[in-house]
Amino acid sequence: MRDRQPARGERRALEFEAFVAGAAGRLLHAATLLTAEVPDANPRARRLLTLALAHTYARWDRLRGEDPYDCARQYLATRFTHTTWHPHGAFGHARTGPRGPLAGLTPRERLVLVLRIYEGVAEEQTAALLGLPAERVHTICERATATVLHPARTASAVRAPAKAAPS
Known part of the structure; x- marks a missing residue:
């Protein structure tokens, strides 16, 4: 033995x-x-x-x-x-660098997006893991995907209006 x-x-x-x-x-x-x-x-x-x-x-x-x-x-x-x-979570604090x-996503959006898209976990399994309804997981995933694919324009990305040529 x-x-x-x-x-x-x-x-x-x-x-x-x-x-x-x-x-x-x-x-x-x-x-x-x-x-x-x-x-x-x-x-x-x-x-x-x-x-x-x-x-x-x-x-x-x-x-x-x-x-x-x-x-x-x-x-x-x-x-x-x-x-x-x-409230005392280490990963939710603001980061520098x-x-x-x-x-640009909230922690919940990141979690749902990573599980659903990167890891390929089914919607129902993700919902069960997070204790959320499957419809909520679907909505969060769609919103997160849209945010990543079409990020909001920042002030620095907006082009300044063209100056009129002097007459």
Whole structure:
């Protein structure tokens, strides 16, 4: 019995290492989109990823047929939700420096857009994960998509009216 424990632990470590090698990049990209950071400066996203992977590793032996990627993604989303929608959340604070492509969206819009469009999670699953009606998830996703595809013009982007030629 004693010889089995080290072998089981080693197998578990190797399986998890293989999972991380295949999934960490995509999960980090999703976390970076959620936190609205840029890929080269994403400490909040890296923290989210670390927490999600630690949670998945802690549950590794109890997954029993569940997809570990789904487990990590769910934890990433719920942790992001908890930290942005609560008053003392670390990810909802204003950021300085470079901002990612989804920085113009609210945290909820970023979360729905990342889950639905980037991760391909079904509307009903996203709604269940976030505790929202599916219709609300649909509306949030449409609004977020429109905002990203057609950003509002900023004052600096508006062209100054052409000056009339002197007569």
